[in-house]
Amino acid sequence: METWKDEVLEQSFVNTDLIEKLISAENIPSDEEFNKVMEKAEKGKDTLSLEEVAVLLNSPQKERIERIFETAKEIKERVYGHRVVLFAPLYLGNKCMNLCTYCGFKATNTEIDRLTLDLDQIDGEVNTLIDQGHKRLILVYGTHPDYTAEYIAKTVEKTYSVKGEHGEIRRVNINAAPMSVEDFKKIKDSGIGTYQIFQETYHEPTYSHVHPQGEKANFKWRLFGLDRAMKAGIDDVGIGALFGLYNWKFEVLGLMSHVLHLEENYGVGPHTISFPRLTEATGIVRHEDYTVKDDELKRIIAILRLAVPYTGLILTARESAKMRKECMDLGVSQIDAGTQIELQGYTKNEKEQDLAKEQFTIGDSRSLLEVMQDLMENGFVPSFCTACYRLGRTGEHFMEFSKPGFIHNFCSPNAYLTLAEYLEDYAEEETKETGYNLIKQEIKTAPLDERVKKDVIEKLEKIKNGERDLYF
Template sequence: MNKELLGTTWQEEVKAESFVNEELLETLLLETKNPSEEEFNAVMERAKHQERLTLKEVAILLNTEDKDKIQEIFHLAKSIKERVYGNRVVLFAPLYLGNKCTNLCTYCGFKATNQDTLRKTLSLEEERKEIEALIDEGHKRLILVYGTHPDYKADYIAETVKLAYSIKNGNGEIRRVNINAAPQTIEDYKLIKDAGIGTYQIFQETYHQETYKKVHIAGEKSNFKWRLFGLSRAMEAGLDDVGIGALFGLYNWKFEVLGLMQHVEHLEKEYNVGPHTISFPRLKEANGLLKNEKYLVNDDELKRIIAILRLAVPYTGLILTAREEPELRRECMELGVSQIDAGTQIELQGYSKHKREQDLKKEQFKIGDSRSLDEVMRELMQGGFTPSFCTACYRLGRTGEHFMEFSKPGFIHNFCTPNAVLTLAEYLEDYASEETKKIGYELIEKEIDKSNVKEDIKVTLKEKLEKVKIGQRDLYY
């Protein structure tokens, strides 16, 4: 492997010991095999009180194979999600700004050795056109995605974030920009934070070190601990809104769930707040994909992962991506999911060109749900969910520990439901098809009537909705 291929391969040495105790995780999975009914019931009783579960308790749920008990887990996951977040589902869109990469990851279409991958970095003018196209669809929340490459340093990330916030198009604008990029130094995180980002997201991909080494052959990403402590450095830089994730299909899915939970424990112990979101993407077809069939996760296992995570970390956002097919997404929505992407394009310049067909030589992996934002929102509402583009907590400083102060006692209902309704009304007025608009306002009326928000907030919410109808925007609690 030559230096030109790998680019800048500096890897700062992380002196801290890994917080992932593989021996402990494997032992817990062995010790909790075939859990008794008493053990299962004890964990479920704890979960009903919406306390974060211990590693052993999570292992018991992971090893529960009885179909009736799995259905109990599913039902409780749905109940907890509704108690914490109500019926709302936050929507966002990913925007790829560059696919140059110096890493050699066996599962990724952007790996450095893929010579037929069409490489591109968006200019600021090209980024502007993509964001205008996203705004015209009705989006207000983005996650910007960058490869690992010298072209995507902190100053470039900060510049692209500032541009995203600066663009106004009709009544539309982007109100929250999250980041999915390589781990940074503390100083670089500070630079990116100053641009006003929301969540900084880093997926460890796999918490199993031997597997990690096998699938990350070269490049900066091959340094397990540099990546593992990436969000710890973000916290130290003042970014208290972070997202973790694992790529399911690289190693034993039960181990990876426990790895995610050890990451949660580490962040809570060191910084007094866990991750804002957890993602659980599955390995999907990609240009030059190398995979081990042994660890692929089936649909039923994915549903168990989602439900168990909801029980394990009741106040954390769970993100289900458009990697999955529409039918499976429908089923998973009932298990505790709180965020999804919609109208997704992962080809660079895909939004402005209105691409529908995928070309894996231009994309990182194959997506399963290519429906428009309007189609996804309409289906969500027909299923009783309230689509939300809310960004109020982020802009009012309700992040990190402050977010937990509001969410844990259940007060979040007095913010989330009204703000979801207001952002939905904006979409209905500015972007929705007539069919979606009709369904949307019927849902809003029902949501206000049945919701458990305070009566005085219901009164002001109705007043704000009337203001939205006459053209006022960005009203929130």
């Protein structure tokens, strides 16, 4: 019997009736209620409750939205500074047994080319990514018997083993189907960073409708997947919802239900939250229209930043470059860059997407360098930092450092150092000048201890003289 068919005895922590009541059109918060929630949110210290987040969701007034946006910007800068963490997704296999109606990889889609990378092909892809300047990857797998815990562990170990001219990949996260506790232990031993899984939709009737067959049809097996990961010792996990399958306000409160469940049961919430919007793919089935508009996506990002101030928010390349730029300072802390989602896409380096080979349509096809230049020109510090993972600052330990504000003396300095590495190893003179001017300005104005500032300057000189992988 497949493990995923085992009965999940836990009761769902998503209270559908409560959420529907909270987002009801009749539930209009007063000025007093709104101000009370905002006063708590502005402190940027604690996770908001479902009821408090609902107050923000049910506040469409222009002046309220503007206040939410301004507060989100302030919290983002206070907690994360100007840094934005960069990574790349690497698809290793697109075989799939599921029938997700919205996905190009679903089992019945005969238009898609199926492929699973072997270790030599992974070597080529990782080498190409290293040559571009990447240090952080997320490996992505379909749901198929070929993608066992053993296969995943081998691919993670292979990714870490590849050495390029300018170093190696320092952190490998994964996005894979939920597993048993024993299988999660196997992939933990391979040295993964964050384990990421998206519930897609937290509305169970819609979930059943869009997942009619396959492992993914089991709502609670997926819902409690991160519980099993936590029990296996993986304390860095990422959640997400695919916006466009159901009411976006419901999905925000579904995500918050997941956050609160993890905090209550394991002492730490998710390390990241993702909020991709549904985009075109081959062979998809259109259902009721729950399209999320641009202004609604901005509200989602800002409200999540207020609701979970210390959780990373990931804005993916599904969005256009223009949209990502508009959303960046509302609370986004991580983005992918130079993204290819075709199997062996990095070595092929195709300029145009071929949806017969890819899961969905991407909106931002810029190279890593182009994304970095745009970020730096707008005052953001691109970061490839992986120090927290390697020093054990994960899970509860990460919160111990981040909540009191100590993170400025770790993450921001590490961002400057990893940016300097990129500038030395990959950048042309004009880009180097832009980058170092930004670093100089950051050191001057960022809230760093004087001792840390001095140490940063010393480490920057070492990097210019050829030393690498220096961090706090």
